[in-house]
Amino acid sequence: MSADSPGQAAPPPENPDALQKRLDLARQIFVMFRLERTVHLVLNAITFVILIGAAIWVILKGGADKAALTLICGSGGLIGFTSSRLLSMWTDVLNRVFGKQ
Numbered sequence: 001m002s003a004d005s006p007g008q009a010a011p012p013p014e015n016p017d018a019l020q021k022r023l024d025l026a027r028q029i030f031v032m033f034r035l036e037r038t039v040h041l042v043l044n045a046i047t048f049v050i051l052i053g054a055a056i057w058v059i060l061k062g063g064a065d066k067a068a069l070t071l072i073c074g075s076g077g078l079i080g081f082t083s084s085r086l087l088s089m090w091t092d093v094l095n096r097v098f099g100k101q
Contacts, residue, residue, distance in 0.1 A: 022096070022097045022098070022099070023097065025096055025097065026093050026096065026097045029092075029093050029096065030093065033089060036085075036089070037086065037089065040082040040085050040086050041082075041086070043078060043082050044078075044079055044082045044083060044086075047074075047075040047076075047078040047079050047082070048075070048079060050071055050074075050075040051071070051072060051075040051076060051079065053071075054068050054071035054072045054075065055072065057071075058072075
């Protein structure tokens with residue numbers, strides 16, 4: 001397999017300055033998107049607390065009603081969305097650092 005095929009990591013740079021430039025690029029990207037990352041992490045934490053609270057509510061009531069199911073499904077969906085955005089951001093940064101465009 002060649003290094004250009006999908007799933008293969010790019011060969012390490014031979015020039016240490018090239019690696020440093022890539023790391024600097026990654027730092028710049030993280031600084032640029034700090035607010036977005038913070039918002040996604042805060043939303044993720046809040047919706048996780050809501051999800052756990054709804055689960056406890058269902059257990060204590062002995063059954064689920066529409067409100068509990070709405071909380072569970074809504075918070076689960078938001079957790080999935082915010083997590084996917086964070087993972088997408090990490091993927092983009094790592095692709096830039098390791099030379100994949």
